[in-house]
Amino acid sequence: MINKKVANVEVALDGVADDMTLMFGGFGLSGIPENAIAELVKRNVKGLTCISNNAGVDDFGLGLLLQGKQIKKMISSYVGENDEFERQMLSGELDVELIPQGTLAERCRAAQAGFPAVYTPAGYGTEVAEGKETREFDGKMYVLEHAFKADFGFVKAWKGDAAGNLVFKGTARNFNPNMCGAAKITVAEVEELVPVGALDPNQIHIPGIFVQRIFQGEVYEKRIEQRTVRPRD
């Protein structure tokens, strides 16, 4: 067993520096690497390019890095629900690249899987395709989208072990598995770090080979963005 376990979030973020490109798992606030984000806030690294489906809300998730003006550029598919984000974008302080959600997932997966680029029909004929190579296959037009190049990938799983194996829960899975192994260094934080051998090899979502560092997060707030319920009959 190759040991990926590190003592804590401080060690896990060793080597993170200004002006790096970072990937973050999560959809909305679900499945975001809360502990890594808190540590980035603490370290106050600046000039970051962040790849994440969303940009958090004003006071949580990547919104915390926006507040500290730590992000130079954001690559996302949907950035609503964040006033500070909007303010920084409209004032020109923040560079924003909006891309289709499936394209974001596939540019991660391409990086993980060793493809330099992929053709997708998404965005053809729109401003997303401007300046990009296009090609026809079987009478339909596709846009060439390149694999991401990132320094660190921060993902969050439900359970993991010291070998770096990961299991996700519910829709907190989202982009996390696609970002594992897509950056130079993948840092996984888990709610529960279980003993090696405790996870059934049949049930592992991401094998440890895609993970360089793993640690158990201290606290998870797991904030709910839209609490919708139905009445009991």
Added chain:
Amino acid sequence: MLDKNGIAKRIAKEVKDGYYVNLGIGIPTLVANFVREDIEVEFQSENGVLGMGPFPFEGEEDADVINAGKQTITTLPGASFFDSAMSFSMIRGKHVDLTILGAMEVAENGDIANWKIPGKMVKGMGGAMDLVASAENIIVAMMHTNRAGASKLLKRCSLPLTGVGCVKKIVTNLAVIEVTDKGFKLLERAPGVSVEDIKNATEGHLIVEGDIPEMSI
């Protein structure tokens, strides 16, 4: 004239037995409430769940189980969770049978715009561009006119496009319209709405052939 629930109710009639369906945010989400109970349908949400159920009972919300609108949901027996790449493999690979989404504008050639108003609103396209680029069966659910009273069914979209030539059907508060090679073809009128009302609210070319029936909902 229909309200939002009425639009959802009419669209629910387009949902057939055995369909996998992706519902967008807003009116499309309401469609799930009106699907016939004697057919089997599975709802997909692009954040990574197939087999979505109703909202949870109070106290049973799970931050790890949400839909693409970030609302807490439940799952039904037979449901599955998956990652974002696999979710869009279902969409891009045409495994999803029906896509229902909202729009700011639709053009008579099937172009759709729903993600950006330059200088005013830039929230992003989310999964909409992937959905409209691949889905073969796309229904747009929207009001016929915007808040200022201007038509949303246009000759050409004025806003940045989400996809080109992709919309097949539109259900609004006034009408059911099919997008054809020759323009918007009027299929049905909403209760109490005349063909004249629909013509006046449609900027793009409206094709009216024969008697136009009133919707049955």
